[in-house]
Amino acid sequence: MLGTVRCRAPLARSLRPFKHFYSSHSPIGNVKRSLTIADIKAKYVSGAPLSMITAYDYLTAQWVQDSNSDMLLVGDSMAMTSLGYTSTTELPFDEFKYHVQAVTRASGSSMVVVDMPFGSFEESYAHGVANAIRLLKLSPKVISLKVECGDYRRDRYTFGFIRELCERGIPVMSHIGLTPQRANSLGGFKVQGNQSAAEILSLYGTAVQLQKLGCWSTVIECVPHKVASFITQQLSIPTIGIGAGMGTSGQVLVVSDMLGLSSTSSDTDQSLLPRFVKQYDQLGPVAKAKLQQYNKEVQLKQFPLMEHSFKLKETVWNEFLDLIKKDN
Structure with missing residues (x-):
């Protein structure tokens, strides 16, 4: 049973943000504290929209951290956007862990969320829990x-x-709608919850059951605005939308999509990007053009110039020449 459909009433005043207490284990100095799940929930309760950006290495992670995004997702979409694989299902777990470690070296307040990639938990519960613990132990920043x-x-x-996972106290953000790891069983990368009332009911029921299991948040991907808004209104946990309209509690985009980091035509042509992506810039073509300029300048001996070189005192140079003469 899904329970009676209700409109979300204002949450209890007991859910007000609590003060942070520090112990001998608290960071000292100028280390910037990462946001916690309690911080994210407090912002959600206040009605403020949440932001999340996906990054895959130290460089892009530091960009995200410097932007003061609420959350930073280390997504298995890196398989296609950064590592040259054709599907997320190809991504080896060890390679994924390597990138998680790189991302968590970036400093900032963004709370880090990490995907459980395909193959990391399907074998058995014991295998999945062990891999979940391995991911959490990579860095204390993995929340x-x-x-x-x-x-x-x-x-x-x-x-x-x-x-x-939830029974072991491991925080879980669930992901419903279009789930790339299951794209083959879904018939491809297609909008979900737009074909029938029964399909919408299934999505709603899935979201409700995940909340009951103990998930503290859920991502809703490629779902009609009305459906995602309705689900968000019925839940008492934050929803993060990607291609789910403006009615969710927050939004997430992939850094390489939104910044146009790829230099291929398919990624720089807005019409060929997923409908839900807003491309804030096209850095890939800029980078490609600047690298081509560098190559040309090297070939024409226009780089480096003297201004790019280090000077040496003439006395030291003459002393060196005298030493060479003596050796000869």
């Missing part, structure tokens, strides 16, 4: 894991796995 989920009536395994 939560994200798990893609199917229909709650059929995907009993993933729901069981999420229960295993």
